[in-house]
Amino acid sequence: MGSSFGGINTALTSLYAQRRGLDVTGQNIANANTEGYTRQRVQMQSQVGSLSPAMYAKTDGLGTGVAVSDVQRLRDEYLENRGRTEHGASSYLAAQSASYTAIEDAFAEPSDTALAAQLRDMWGGWNDVSNNPQLSAPRSALIQQSATVADQLNAAQDSLSRQWSQDRTQMSAYVDDVNVTAGSIAQLNDSIIMANASGLTVNELEDRRDLLAMKLAELTGATAAKRENGGMDVFIGGSTLVTGTTVREIDVTGAKRLQDQLSGADPVRLVWKDEPSSTIQAGGKMGASMDTMTTIIPGLSGDLTSVTDNLINSVNAKHRDGFSVDGSTGLDFFGRNPDGSVTVLIKDPDKVAVAGASGTLDNSVADAIADIGDAADGPDREYQSMIGRLGVSSQGSTRRAEIQAVVTEQIDAAREGESGVNLDEEMTNLLTYQRGYEAASRVLTTIDSMLDQLINRTGLVGR
């Protein structure tokens, strides 16, 4: 038989448990709009008396109330992992698409003013020279038009080079960000492992750690795995970035300018700081940035160099054979500065070679140069197909980014559905716990009145 006062304790445990429920519901409602917050649930367990009977301590099998066994964090690890993967892929494609957009802006085709149009104007200039070899005005105009083409080619290379440098600077900032974030995760791991060992719940710390892991996923395409003791390991490209409370820092080394990258001696690389010979295959924004620096920009820069060489060589080959008004011959029209930029070597209109024979007003050389613009293997066609290829790559990248964004959105909605706070649900819980609390109070009142009957009104017969 239980104690007379046992019921009071049972009601008390219920009061405690309901109040805890109300508190947790309050916390959920308070964080309904907090990013990364995971809803929590009070796990209640009914209590029974001692299950190992002794001579004078036998249980009658009646429960002794309720206890809060755990406050659960309702987050689906599988969805979290998928979320990290999809976010990594999404930020990789979005960053790549942004790079292509910037490159497209640098070329500004198709338009009436960009390189293709200026090349056309220059060939037109050669035609005008060929029409009137006796006049020096068309030759002066031609030199200016050619200088504009040279400037435009140099500007396009410069803008690729600038974009490369921007990516390189950004990369250093990303590396710092990754190292700091990894450090924070290691610290949180430390706190969480300690708290778990002493039986405390630290759901809010885990929320913060998940947010940081997501940030790493977006930056580097990192994946994460949880350990039995509550710690989280983070991996980049299969190697560990964070193990428990230890961080292995990353670094970026190699070329600092596009020219150095193109020379191929020491290309830019993402490495482990403690092992400079390693190479990390990162995803996410950093992966896209690395791709831009190692493949996309060097490729386009090479294509542009090839167009430029084509222009220089085809014009010079014909120009060298020609004779100018002042009789000079064998001169190059275009040339390269020591830094690789294109320049017009002919500054004097009287040195522009027009004639195929000295001392005549023949126009065959100028005519032949003007025809380069229409040649099937000329610089114009090469440039057009280069812009075409850029368009195809850019379009593909943008489309993939759009599709991936939809997938990521769906996963986010699912994650939010799993771990987000539903106010209707919380209001319902609030009612339930409130009523539970009221009922437990009523039980207490009832037992109290029963004991009152026993203590104060019993044995008073005949008084």
Added chain:
Amino acid sequence: MIGGRVTEGSIHTRVLANLQRNIAKGAKIQDQLSSGKQLNRPSDSPAGTVSALQLRGETRTSLQYTRNADDGLGWLGTLEQTLGSSSTLVNRARDLTVQGLNSTTNGAQANEALATEIDQIRESLVSYANTRYLDRPVFGGNTTEPVAYDKDGGFTGNAYDPADASRTSVSRTVGSNVKVRVDMTGPEAFGDNTDVSADTTGLFRVLENVSAHLRSGDNAALQHDLTSLDKAGNKLKSAISEIGSRYNRITQMKESAQDRLLSVTSQLSDIEDIDLPKTIMDMQLQQTSYQAALAATAKVIQPSLIDFLR
């Protein structure tokens, strides 16, 4: 949806994403409408971009061909006019020669008058042969000299010789790989004036002979000169007809370049420009659907259990 659970947050995520997509589509249509172009960057349509670049190139090429043709027509027009006037003078010279032959009763004085006029005609012809277009003697070939003939009718220009790289013709590119000659060197129109024999057919030399034989009253030689003059006149006439046919050819090429320009411009517009009614309809549809989405969003997010609890 995984789990089937819906929260304010998940609704928020989806609704915002949908609104974002909707407004992004609207921004793209607005962009097209305000720029008037559906092709603003290569990724809008890579194939269209390459076509647009080529068509722009063709536009400029066609314009250049038109310009070249205009310049060529200037040359040929000058040649035609000069040769026409020369031909009139040659006819007059023939009349005078015939007059000298038939009038056996002519005195030496009358023959002297005929000879003087022949001399004047010859001088006029030499000055015609030195006609210039844009500062270049049109009968001088690719010479850098200011004149094609000296005062005595000696040719100082560069005669056209296809086999000699330094004796090229003046030509204009008026179509893809179509180069038309727009000059005519002196010997082709006025004959070979280096030959000073009695049998020469060089126009200036023949006239010199006519003048000399009129003065000497040598009728037999004058008869021979008349034949030579006819030969020179025929050469001049065939030169005129050749210039005329080249003029026609360039005119036709110019017209075809202009036609090409029109068709290229319309093709370029097909590729680059927006279909205005369609784009405006698209924008109306997008605005309607955006407003509907906004209205629905405002209604969906509002109600909550809290509204119904006392």
